[in-house]
Amino acid sequence: MDFDLSQPDRALQQRAREFAEAQLFPNEMAIEEHGHLPQPILATIHRQVLAAGFNAINHAREHGGQGLSLFQQMLVNEQFGKATGGIWGAAWQPAIPLKDGTAAQRERYLLPSCRGERFYCFAITEEGAGSDPRRVRTTATRRDGRWVLSGEKWFVTHGDVADFMIVHALADGDPEKPTLFLLDKTMPGIRVKRTPKFMHNYISEHPEFTFENVELGDEAVLGPVGGGLELTKDWFVEARLKIAAHCVGAAIRAAEIANAYAGERIQFGRAIRDFQAIEFMLADMAVEIMAAKSMLYRVAWDLTQSGDRKRAHAMASVVKLHASEMAGRVIDKALQILGGRGYMRENPVERLYRDIRVDRIWEGTSEIQRAVIGGQIRKRGLGLYTGWVGGAA
Ligand SMILES: Cc1cc2nc3c(=O)[nH]c(=O)nc-3n(C[C@H](O)[C@H](O)[C@H](O)COP(=O)(O)OP(=O)(O)OC[C@H]3O[C@@H](n4cnc5c(N)ncnc54)[C@H](O)[C@@H]3O)c2cc1C
Structure with a gap:
């Protein structure tokens, strides 16, 4: 068993770390000041992302992506996750279901997205449909050979800066036919209803949208009619792995800052790390990070080898x-x-x-993750998680 990173992976990790420290960290406070990242700064980072080759790390080279393996993406996302305000979003990663589009859709949406000329947002959640996407009510009705889409979407991250949307709707209002539609944001009938503020300050906003009789042709359907849930699942898998990598990076940055401070801060005539209360917190943080990072690297490596979709989920x-x-607990201790x-x-x-709190909510709450894991144990046995190679017990 070889746990060492290869030389190219080590170099990639180092480059990502340097990029985060040189290009992302210095712009974090701009997000705090403005509540989002001002456009001129975003444009500058975009140019640096292209120059460094960190655009579309999650897509194949033939589509203009960097063709990184899942494991390599994880190495980069861990380093970028150390940055605050979601500024890592400036190193764009087009939604993975875009690769399942037709050749024309890939030409129109995926290729320019990989180049950084187009940006997407993904709209699933509604007022009545959060953890349970089966309660989605946005409907695309077939009328005179076209689709007419109406409904409302909530919490649409990047909805303010995106120029096109992937919208999860029910074809003909049929709950058995969840379907993804590609919408250019300038289409008549699309309106921003409200732009609420959230706990974090973020690179972009999370607006609510209404859709009133938005007319679409068949070329707007992404994947098969009725295949929306499967494609949305692929999106969840990618987003969940990315969140995990971000969380490990965030916890490491917080722990490094706290560790350095504990050595410098003098109270009662000695460095505070000399108080066992502080040292034990640092020890617990190190153990927590080591465990989470080991799990993350193992899973990312395993999925890179197997490419098994069900196992990935x-x-x-x-x-x-x-x-x-883990990140919630570690960062809380660092702050203390x-x-x-x-x-x-x-x-x-x-x-x-503040940033890390939403990671227990979006892309499936902690309770929903437990429900998924519980269901997998019932279906495939505990050995899936407690075993080793290929999940064998
Ligand atoms: C900042 C932010 C950005 C977001 N960006 C996007 C985006 O870009 N696109 C998008 O589509 N959505 C987005 N979301 C929505 C996000 O995915 C949902 O908030 C999340 O899925 C939870 O849904 P909900 O908020 O409606 O909570 P609910 O589903 O109403 O859940 C409320 C509580 O009930 C619990 N619960 C629900 N069902 C169960 C169950 N079966 N078992 C046990 N407990 C349960 C939940 O865990 C939670 O604690 C975003 C949310 C936020 C906060």
């Missing part, structure tokens, strides 16, 4: 659940070690503390 829930809950300074917005740990 089962494993993405485990790493997302564990890493997001920093005392009042950890509560200042200028401190990355304060921002990580």
Whole structure:
């Protein structure tokens, strides 16, 4: 068993770390000041992303992506996840279901997205449909050989900056026919209803949209009619692995800051790390990170080898659940070690503390991840998780 990173992977990890520190960290406070990343800064980072080859790391080279394996994507996402305000979103990763489009759809949406000329948002959630996407009510009705889409979507991340949307709707209002539609945001009938504010300050907003009789041709259907849930699942798997990697990176950054501070801060005549209360917190943080990182690397490596879609779904829930809950605990301890300074917005740990909270909610709450894992244990046996090679017990 060889746990060493290969030389190319080590170099990729180092490049991603340097990119995060040089291009992402210095712009974090702009998001705090403006509540989003101002366009000129975003445009500058976009140019740097292209120059460094960190655009579309999740897509194949033939589509203009970087063709990184899942494991390599994880290495990059871990480093980028150290940055606050979701500024890692500036290194765009077009939605994975776009690769399942027709040749014309790939030409119109995927290729320019990989180049950074187009940007998407993914709209599934509605007022009545959160954890349960089967309660989606947005409907695309067949009329005179075209689709007419009406409904409402909530929490659409990047909805303000995207120029096209992937919308999860029911074909003909049939709950058995969830379907994905590609919509250019300028189409008549699409309106931003409200742009609520959230706990984190973020690179972009999460607006609510209404759709009133948006007319679409068959070329707007992504994947098969009725195949929306499967494609949305692929999106969830990718997003969950990415969140887990971000969480490991965020926890490491917070722990590094707290560890350095514990050595410098003098109270009662000695460095605070000399108090066992502080040292034990650092020890617990290190153990938590080591466990989560080991799990993440193993799963990312395993999925890179097997490419098994069902296994990916089962494993993405485990790493997302564990890493997001771990990051919450570790960053909370880091903030405690920093005392009042950890509560200042200028401190990355304060921002990580707010940022990380949503990772237990979006792309499936912790409870939903547990439901997925419980279902997998029932269906495929505990050995899927407690075994080793290929999940054998
Ligand atoms: C900042 C932000 C950005 C987002 N971006 C997007 C986006 O880009 N696109 C998009 O489509 N959505 C997006 N979402 C929506 C997100 O995916 C949902 O908020 C999430 O899936 C939970 O849905 P809900 O908020 O309606 O909570 P609910 O589903 O109403 O859940 C409420 C509570 O009930 C629990 N619960 C629900 N069902 C069960 C169950 N079966 N068993 C046990 N507990 C259960 C939940 O875990 C939770 O604790 C975003 C959300 C946020 C906060």
